[in-house]
Amino acid sequence: MEEALIKLSPSSATDFKSCPQLFKFRSVDRLEEPVSAVQARGSLVHVALQRLFALPPDERTPQGASWVLDEVWAELSADEEVRPSELTEAQEREWLDESRWLLNNLFQLEDPRAVSASRLEWWVEYELVETHLRGIIDRVEERADGDWILTDYKTGRVPGEARELTAFFGLRFYALVCWRAFGVMPREIRLVYLSDPAVLTLAPHERMLLAFEKQIVALSAAIRRALTTGDWRARPSPFCMTCAFQTMCPAWAAVPSSQAEGPPEGGP
Ligand code: SF4
Known part of the structure; x- marks a missing residue:
């Protein structure tokens, strides 16, 4: 910075x-952090939506969205920012189905063909x-x-x-x-x-x-x-349980790993 x-x-x-x-x-x-399944799904769906709205209006249908998702996944499945870490093949299929379901839900909110x-x-x-x-x-x-x-x-x-x-x-x-x-x-x-x-x-x-x-x-x-000042306050919260940096965080330094089931004292 x-x-x-x-x-x-x-x-x-x-x-x-x-x-x-x-x-x-x-x-x-x-510091680098692994891409979670939730973050990766968000990235994939965002790229698919960008492609969907770049299509001619009459192609922005549920079938078009599904086709776009497959196309994006074929292109980006090797990209570490889009591919979730540590998923089995079955979990990956389920994750892709969830992404398709999310895309499909857009059609309940608006008609993409009418969006300019x-x-x-x-x-x-x-x-x-x-x-x-x-x-x-x-x-x-x-x-x-x-x-x-x-x-x-x-x-x-x-x-x-x-x-x-x-x-x-x-x-x-x-x-x-x-x-x-x-x-x-x-x-x-x-x-x-x-x-x-x-x-x-x-x-x-x-x-x-x-x-x-x-x-x-x-x-x-x-x-x-x-x-x-170098004073970066650690602010423990329930989010700590999914924070990639918990093991190096000063707020957790004194907590034995066997007890790390909730935020340390001082958190909400
Ligand atoms: S683990 Fe540390 S850095 Fe991560 S959110 Fe909790 S207090 Fe903040």
């Missing part, structure tokens, strides 16, 4: 918010007070009246009501980048949950994005402080 500029994507910002030590492992030390996507998997960036915001927006629709709709696909479950605004963290991040970099306030941001399936929407406005911008500036300042 450059000293002068803190580089933040929605996922790295979320890492720091949830556990500064996790952010350090991933974004400062840049202007940009797919669009890389965006903006420099904000010593902070470089960057990331990839899954889908942007630019409507005839000039309105922008940003869509983010999710393969996990819909959050409870109390966590809805948190779930929009990534899309508020992208709405801020669109507003600052292109002068466009998106009309709507949409979270498309393929497993439930369900769509959550939010209409960004100036006050919301100004408050979010302050939050990002404060987050960036906290990261800069941690870089200077």
Whole structure:
């Protein structure tokens, strides 16, 4: 990470918010971690959706989606970022079937033939007070009246009501980048949950994005402080049980492996 500029994507910002030590492992030390079946399924489904919406509208059918998935898997099955680690052949078949089921659920939420996507998997960036915001927006629709709709696909479950605004963290991040970099306030941001399936929407406005911008500036300042002091607080939570860095995490150093069945004391 450059000293002068803190580089933040929605996922790295979320890492720091949830556990500064996790952010350090991933974004400062840049340690590798195995690809879980859940992460790999998310990557595969995202690539398949990108291909689906690049097809002529009348080919964006459930059969077309299934064909696209097979095509993407044939191309990417050797790619370690897409192929899950440690799956047996039978588990891999089940995993592919789940990916197909997720893709198929999209048709319960919208008719892909009617969607006019202007940009797919669009890389965006903006420099904000010593902070470089960057990331990839899954889908942007630019409507005839000039309105922008940003869509983010999710393969996990819909959050409870109390966590809805948190779930929009990534899309508020992208709405801020669109507003600052292109002068466009998106009309709507949409979270498309393929497993439930369900769509959550939010209409960004100036006050919301100004408050979010302050939050990002404060987050960036906290990261800069941690870089200077070396104080990366480990914040144990139930997520530790799936964290790839648990064995090297200071929060777990004093816990015998036989007792590592829940977060150590100090966690929620
Ligand atoms: S094991 Fe828990 S506390 Fe340690 S880095 Fe991972 S998430 Fe943070």
